Amino acid sequence: MASDPIIGVLALQGDYAAHARMLSACGAEVREVRKSVQLAELDGLVLPGGETTALLKLMENTALEEALVAFHDDGGALFGTCAGMILLAGKVCSPAQRSLGLMDIDVERNAYGRQMDSFESVAEWLAADLAAADDHKPLPLVFIRAPRLVRLGQDVQALARCRGDVVLARQGRVLVASFHPEMSQDLRVHRFFLKLVCQEKKGRLLTAGP
Numbered sequence: 001m002a003s004d005p006i007i008g009v010l011a012l013q014g015d016y017a018a019h020a021r022m023l024s025a026c027g028a029e030v031r032e033v034r035k036s037v038q039l040a041e042l043d044g045l046v047l048p049g050g051e052t053t054a055l056l057k058l059m060e061n062t063a064l065e066e067a068l069v070a071f072h073d074d075g076g077a078l079f080g081t082c083a084g085m086i087l088l089a090g091k092v093c094s095p096a097q098r099s100l101g102l103m104d105i106d107v108e109r110n111a112y113g114r115q116m117d118s119f120e121s122v123a124e125w126l127a128a129d130l131a132a133a134d135d136h137k138p139l140p141l142v143f144i145r146a147p148r149l150v151r152l153g154q155d156v157q158a159l160a161r162c163r164g165d166v167v168l169a170r171q172g173r174v175l176v177a178s179f180h181p182e183m184s185q186d187l188r189v190h191r192f193f194l195k196l197v198c199q200e201k202k203g204r205l206l207t208a209g210p
C-alpha cells in the first residue's frame with residue numbers, strides 16, 4: 001500500500017542489521033541510511049546501539065546531524081536504542097558529550113558497567129497498552145554497556161522499568177530504550193514504534209488535507 005510507512009535504520013555503526021530484521025518481521029519496508037539525502041522518503045528512523053563517540057565522528061564531515069534534527073522537526077519519528085538514546089538526549093553526562101537534544105531526558109553513559117557487566121533481565125510494564133499485548137508477558141531485556149535514564153522531562157512518558165530504572169520512554173514521536181530490543185526475539189517494542197510512526201503519519205495526512 002502506498003500509505004505504508006517506510007522505516008530507515010542508521011547504518012553507520014552498531015547492529016543496524018538486527019533492527020532491520022526485526023522491523024521486516026513486523027511487516028515494515030526498511031532502508032539502510034548512511035547519507036542525509038536518504039532521509040527524505042522516510043516516515044521513521046531507528047538509531048541503533050554502538051559507540052556514541054564513534055557515531056558522532058562518523059557524522060562529523062556530513063550533514064547528517066543537521067538532517068536528523070530537520071527530519072524530526074518535519075514530523076519524522078525516531079527510535080534510539082542504547083547509543084541511539086544517548087544521541088537523542090537533551091543532556092549527556094559521565095562524561096559530558098554533545099547530543100541532538102531531541103528529547104527532554106538526561107542520560108548517564110555506561111551507567112550499568114563495562115562490556116563484561118552486560119546482563120539480561122525482564123521489564124515491568126508501565127504503559128497499559130503495551131502490557132496488555134501478549135497477555136502481559138514479561139519483556140526480555142539485553143543490556144550491553146547500557147546508559148541510564150537519570151531524568152525524564154514532564155512531557156516524557158515512562159513505558160517500562162527494570163530494577164527501579166525507567167528503560168523505555170517516549171516523548172511525542174521520539175522513543176528511546178536503554179536496552180537492545182533487537183537482541184531478543186520479542187517484536188513488541190518495534191511494533192510499538194511502527195504504531196507510533198503510523199499514528200504520526202496519519203496525523204500529518206489529516207492536517208495536510210485533500
